[in-house]
Amino acid sequence: MVSNPETVKQWARNASPAFLALYLVSNLMLRSLTDIWIFAGWTSLLFGVIMGGWSRGPGLVFAVLIALLLFHAAAIPGSIIWGNGNWELTAGVLLWMAPALLLYLAKESPRVFAWLIPVFLAHGGMVIAEGLTNWRYSGDVLVRGGHITGLANNSNLAAGFLSLGIIYLISSKNPAIMALSSVLLVALLFTGSRWGIMATMAVVCVMVLFRVVPWQVLAGGLLTVLMVVLVVGLLGNGYQIAGYGSLSAALNPVVADVGVRLAVPHLPSFLPNGVAEHTGLHNVPLRIAVESGILAAGLWVLITGWALLALVKPSSHTHTEHNHISIHRYLLLTIALLSLLDYYTWMGHLGGFWWLLVGLLVKGEASKGPVPPPIVAPDTPTPAPVAVPGKVRPPAPPVPAARSARLPLPAPPRIASTSAKVRRSRGR
Helix, strand or coil, X not given: CCCCHHHHHHHHHHHHHHHHHHHHHHHHCCCCXXXXXXXXXXXXXXXXXXXXXXXXXXXXXXXXXXXXXXXXXXXXXXXXXXXXXXXHHHHHHHHHHHHHHHHHHECCHHHHHHHHXXXXXXXXXXXXXXXXXXXXXXXXXXXXXXXXXXCCCCHHHHHHHHHHHHHHHHCCCCHHHHHCHHHHHHHHHHHCCHHHHHXXXXXXXXXXXXXXXXXXXXXXXXXXXXXXXXXXHHHCCCCCCCCHHHHHHHHCCHHHHHHHHCCCCCCCCCCCCCCCCCCCCCCHHXXXXXXXXXXXXXXXXXXXXXHHHCCCCHHHCCHHHHHXXXXXXXXXXXXXXXXXXXXXXXXXXXXXXXXXXHHHHHHHXXXXXXXXXXXXXXXXXXXXXXXXXXXXXXXCCCCCCCHHHHCCCCCCCCCCCHHHHHHHHHHC
8 A cells, every 4th residue: 555645744744853852862972972872863863854854044044054164164274284283173073063053954843842851851860860879988978979960971961951951841831741840950959060050040030030931930949949958968968069068068169160161271363273172161152262263153152142032022923933932042041051151052962952943043033924915805996907108908807796785784773654653642
């Protein structure tokens, strides 16, 4: 039996976001550039785009994104000629990052986050399980056995993925799905990522301020944080950021830690110098300026700001479209805040989310289409064509009968005659 081509196309479109989500998860789980997950991610990304189709979106945005990749490609010879000589790593990072452009082009990208919900929950469950069991005794003192990473290979990276999951889930209008964000919030505390926690809470506060989510969500989140701090503080001798003794230890060195993260090996220039292996450079625009040049950093800031502000007028969209746009905007805001003190949002680990969300927002603005013509009243007469010198005016089309002629007329009011009035007066 031959399948209906339209059915096959619909099936392919429905499966496309699952393959795109698999690409994002593969990058999250990547340990090195020679890991099998990088090839699995490339394959799934290619399948997702082919099955769902692609669209370029605004030509200027697409050109700027291409220029951003070209600046990084120019850093490969630049690292040899005037840079740090780290051309192999620069080329490897470019091969890691460049395929994410297909996420921007993919048509079925709006449904990717729905496919990521089970991954968010599995990752959060693994983080909580590690947090409760990853302890060992050093003499008589209970100490943490290692970093808590879940599906990722770094605690801060694990926190960034949880932050995106929290923002996405609390945006749901379904109370059951919204409640799942509490699991991710508990897991976020167990990662110990101070900036991940602060960025998440900042975005939630903005969403409450603009009434995207009710204030009860923020209150419930604060109550969950307090309960985790109290319970874990009673069960153990402090626990990263969730514990009595660890709170002051986590907050005191924040200023010093920020200084380390913003340190640079040299001042940025307009020349691309290649990937810098440095303990600092955790700010994404600063890292791009040092590695790919100041112009490339300016392009990243320009595109991020454009995507955040392009759809600031929701009146031109339906209610459902506005809800989706709001979710994507706050997810990109989360990426932007995380990018202030972490660079995994630009490199391949979570960098795909930046390309994905930029595409969702800027192409959503471009796909509104032209404004439809005004609706003409049914009884409006057709204007006569204007005579043009040298041309024969076509005959006017026959004017249809007025619609009111086909409608039943209301019955006239009944008026009593004079003779009837006289007869009634004589009868009295």
